[in-house]
Amino acid sequence: MSNLLNVxxxxxxxxxxxxxxxxxxxxxxxxxxxxRMIEPIVDKIAAAYQGRLKVxxxxxxxxxxxxxxxEVSGIPCLILFKSGEPVDRIVxxxxxxxxxxxxxxxxxxxx
Numbered sequence: 268m269s270n271l272l273n274v275x276x277x278x279x280x281x282x283x284x285x286x287x288x289x290x291x292x293x294x295x296x297x298x299x300x301x302x303r304m305i306e307p308i309v310d311k312i313a314a315a316y317q318g319r320l321k322v323x324x325x326x327x328x329x330x331x332x333x334x335x336x337x338e339v340s341g342i343p344c345l346i347l348f349k350s351g352e353p354v355d356r357i358v359x360x361x362x363x364x365x366x367x368x369x370x371x372x373x374x375x376x377x378x
Contacts (some may be wrong), residue, residue, distance in 0.1 A: 271313055274323045276330050282323055284351040289373060290321045294337075294344040296328045301360040302343040308363045309345070312370065319374055347373055 271293070274282045283290045293309050295302035313322035327334040327342055337346060337353060347355040347370060355369050 271310065272321075272323045274325050276333055279325065279330070279333055282321070283348050286321055286348070286351075288319070288321045289354075290323060290348045291370065292346050292348060293322065293324045294327050294334055294339045294342055294346065295324055296326060296342055298328075299342050305343050305345075305360050308366060311363065312367060315367075316370065316374070320370065349373055 272282065274292070283292055291309075291312070293302075293305075295306075309322060309324075312320070316322070325333060327339060339346075341358045343358070343360065345357045345366065346353045354373055357366060357369055
């Protein structure tokens, strides 16, 4: 099981929309096989980008309204938020290199 912060409809605003740091939200569900497959990659990215990117998980079964607001129709769905706005989205299982490439184009270079 992941060590990432789990957000819900009560904490989504403060943890994601009001974050000064870009946030990658992993929309997932416990019954989703591809979600479990991508989880180690998401955990690795959270560790690799610590301080530059916040990574959180949102259970779509428990937070249907948020999943609906961001038109999440297939999971896993990873949405990158910057300044409270979604700027990129990846749906389905993807290799780590593809995911890091999508993230890199939205982050400032490492110091």
